[in-house]
Amino acid sequence: MTKTIRQLIAAAVLALPMAGALAAGGGAHLDKAPIDIKDTESLQRGAQMFTNYCLSCHSANAMRWNRLQDIGLSEQQIKDNILPPGAKIGDPMKVAMTPADAKAWFGAMPPDLSVIARSRGADYVYSYLRSFYKDPTRETGWNNLVFDKAAMPHVFFEWQGEQVLKHEKGADGHEVAKLELVKAGTLTKLENGKANTAEYDKRMADLTNYMVFMGEPSQVKRHQLGYIVLLFLIVVMLPLAYLLKKEYWRDVH
Known part of the structure; x- marks a missing residue:
């Protein structure tokens, strides 16, 4: 009986970080992520984006460069196109930013992203990447509808453009927060007052797809x-x- 109680307590303690992470995301609507980990081309595009944009601030220490061979890349392709200078093919994906710089710029070291898609879910990651909006009250100038007061700047703003937060009344009379594209980016369009974000959404789907793969290669x-x-x-x-x-x-x- 005592052993069972101890096991239940241990399970509850391990679940606390997960609960906190989910609570931090707020109650925003999450869009369904179009995940297909059998799509190697999507995974390769996502891996390229992750290494070019995410690894500047975030680490992925549970993932090694040579595991990219599981998505159809040869060892030579990894070395020629993805592997950063000085890194070895068997090394983990370490962050390029130093802890001192991270503390100075963000106040803390950005979290490791190795299992972010497993801990928060693919829908969360996909929605988060598409939910940045302009907010002059924030130090970075950006906020996020999925994760309010996120310290992360919008690294894909040139692709997405600028969104603003608007509040509208829903069918039930309650106020609903919505994002509106007011300035198109290189991968979005404003056509007759309507936003076309299909190309940007596809890129973020590729990145999310790779992060799902990375969580369990x-x-x-x-x-x-x-x-x-x-x-x-x-x-x-x-x-x-x-x-x-x-x-x-x-x-x-």
Whole structure:
């Protein structure tokens, strides 16, 4: 009984960081992330964006450069196109920014992103990347609808353009916060007063897709192995079990 209670307490303690992370995101609506970890081209585009933009401030210490071979890149392609100068193919994805610079610029070291998609969910990451808006009260000039008062600046603002926060009354009479694109970026358009963000959304979907893969690089192989095991059970073990059942009950009937 005592052992069971201890296990329950330990599980609750481990769950606290997860609960805090989810609570920090607020109650904003989350859009469904179009995730497909079998799409190697999407994963490769996402990996390129992650290394070019995210690794400047965030680390991914649980992910090694050579694991990018799991998404169809050869070791030479990784070295030529993605691996930063001075890094080795077997090294973890370390942050380029020093702790001293991080404290001076953001007040604290930005979090490691190795398992961010697993801890907060793909929908959270995808919605967060698309929910920055101009806010002159913030030091960076930006805020986020999904994570209020986020310290992170909008690193993709040139692609997305500028959004502003507006409050409208919903069908039930309650006030609803919405984002409106007021200045188009290189990957967005304003057509007859309506925003076309399809290309930017596609880029953020690629980045989210890669971050989902990074949280568990072996999941594609694990799924494939699972299908092989199920096929073995159906094709081999099921007929054997049926024949054994007939042999066992033959004398009874």
